Amino acid sequence: MNQPDKIIVEFLRKHHVLTLATCIENTPWCANCFYVWLEDENCFVFTTDPVTRHGSEAVKNPQVAGSVVLETSIVGKVQGVQFTGKMVVPEGDLAEKAKRVYLKRFPVAVLMKTNLWVVLVDTIKMTDNRLGFGKKLIWERNPS
Secondary structure, eight states: OOOOOHHHHHHHHHOOEEEEEEEETTEEEEEEEEEEEETTTTEEEEEOOTTSHHHHHHHHOOEEEEEEEOOOSOGGGOEEEEEEEEEEOOOHHHHHHHHHHHHHHOGGGGGSOOOEEEEEEEEEEEEEGGGSTTOEEEEESSOO
């Protein structure tokens, strides 16, 4: 399997909040979620209740988009990732690994009911102005 550039992976490992966008009947919705990036699977792991708006919408339409950004007012340090993928409840080995890794990063989640989900990422576009103004790094799970 092809893997994203190491700059993308390092950025995703360093951060912990993503903005997730769902859409039903041409009405988009965004939610912020704490995440862990699973490098080998190229997916985000996060927890949400299935009755949340984004959880219930993902059941109806699992195609999602989102972003992870670095907040900065310094143009030369702008970094961020936009992604698309499929939001699903993990099963089997992926579910076990997702739970282990998520609880390691966010141990307080042990105290609450965790409904883990993953976004199996299809595309990533990273802007990293540290590499040059407007520099983009692109990754696709299945490049054409």
